[in-house]
Amino acid sequence: MSDAMTTNLFDLTGKVAIVTGASRGLGQYFARALAGAGADLLITSRQLSSLSIFQSELVTSGCRAVPLELDVTEYGSIENMASAAFDAFGKIDILVNNAGCNIRKPALDITWEEWNTVLDTNLRGPFFVAQAVARHMIPQQSGRIINIGSVTSVAGYAGLGPYCASRGGIKQLTMSLADDWGRHGVTVNCLAPGWFKTKQNEVLYEDPEWVEYLVDRIPLKRPGEPHDLDGALLFLASDASQYVTGQTLLVDGGISTGATRATRK
Numbered sequence: 001m002s003d004a005m006t007t008n009l010f011d012l013t014g015k016v017a018i019v020t021g022a023s024r025g026l027g028q029y030f031a032r033a034l035a036g037a038g039a040d041l042l043i044t045s046r047q048l049s050s051l052s053i054f055q056s057e058l059v060t061s062g063c064r065a066v067p068l069e070l071d072v073t074e075y076g077s078i079e080n081m082a083s084a085a086f087d088a089f090g091k092i093d094i095l096v097n098n099a100g101c102n103i104r105k106p107a108l109d110i111t112w113e114e115w116n117t118v119l120d121t122n123l124r125g126p127f128f129v130a131q132a133v134a135r136h137m138i139p140q141q142s143g144r145i146i147n148i149g150s151v152t153s154v155a156g157y158a159g160l161g162p163y164c165a166s167r168g169g170i171k172q173l174t175m176s177l178a179d180d181w182g183r184h185g186v187t188v189n190c191l192a193p194g195w196f197k198t199k200q201n202e203v204l205y206e207d208p209e210w211v212e213y214l215v216d217r218i219p220l221k222r223p224g225e226p227h228d229l230d231g232a233l234l235f236l237a238s239d240a241s242q243y244v245t246g247q248t249l250l251v252d253g254g255i256s257t258g259a260t261r262a263t264r265k
């Protein structure tokens with residue numbers, strides 16, 4: 001019998017995970033899934049107070065959870081977070097680079113500042129968070145970095161120019177970092193969700209016609225639910241993916257099979 005049949009490849013007992021942007025949305029679900037698999041958690045937000053209820057929930061569930069302040073657009077904030085994270089548990093095994101934002105506007109209306117806000121948050125930030133955390137993972141000769149991408153890592157949508165550029169960039173960045181740090185036992189992969197209703201995009205779901213159009217384009221015929229991401233997250237965070245690096249895993253109900261379709265079914 002192979003070892004895989006006698007051990008739980010997805011078990012994260014004793015592992016320490018950082019989830020950025022964990023005060024709400026997918027970040028909270030990622031943290032819950034990692035805690036459910038046994039990991040201790042470092043949850044970050046720009047405002048520590050926004051983490052207190054969620055920290056209590058994690059602690060009540062038996063997880064050791066520490067809140068940390070992080071603004072991914074500030075280099076000093078990233079450095080402080082990474083060293084505080086390491087000090088909290090003496091190691092960092094998993095990073096989920098989740099914090100992100102979107103400005104949804106026709107390309108002609110995007111300002112210089114808006115471009116910078118999206119790219120600084122979604123691409124420059126995750127790069128420097130990964131760098132700061134890898135400085136702790138490399139001496140350990142192990143680590144799992146999971147960058148959050150999107151279906152827009154592989155497809156372009158009108159009105160999402162800076163966002164698509166940032167998510168395409170994170171896919172390429174994932175491959176570059178995987179090549180850089182693989183020799184040190186650190187894997188870097190990208191988890192790319194499709195369409196999930198959260199604070200970032202809830203306004204879109206207020207329009208039933210848009211929802212109908214969206215669902216029509218999704219082969220599995222529904223938007224994602226956060227728990228749809230659990231399996232892929234735990235795969236990329238655990239020993240189950242020990243020989244997987246540089247990959248982008250789309251969890252999107254199949255919408256990336258075609259950004260648009262000529263006929264409606």
Ligand SMILES: NC(=O)c1ccc[n+]([C@@H]2O[C@H](COP(=O)([O-])OP(=O)(O)OC[C@H]3O[C@@H](n4cnc5c(N)ncnc54)[C@H](O)[C@@H]3O)[C@@H](O)[C@H]2O)c1
Binds near residue numbers: 027101197
């Ligand atoms: N919801 C979706 O359909 C979807 C699909 C694909 C990818 N994503 C990505 O998943 C991630 C989570 O998004 P969500 O849908 O939960 O949206 P959300 O807006 O609820 O969560 C985003 C989180 O990032 C944090 N954040 C924003 N700017 C930050 C900064 N400068 N520093 C630190 N934290 C910051 C926010 O405070 C929030 O906690 C984002 O990167 C998003 O782009 C979402």
Ligand SMILES: O=C(O)[C@H](O)[C@@H](O)[C@H](O)[C@H](O)CO
Binds near residue numbers: 104151201
């Ligand atoms: O704010 C938005 O317009 C959405 O949240 C997008 O980010 C998509 O949901 C997602 O990225 C597609 O994968």
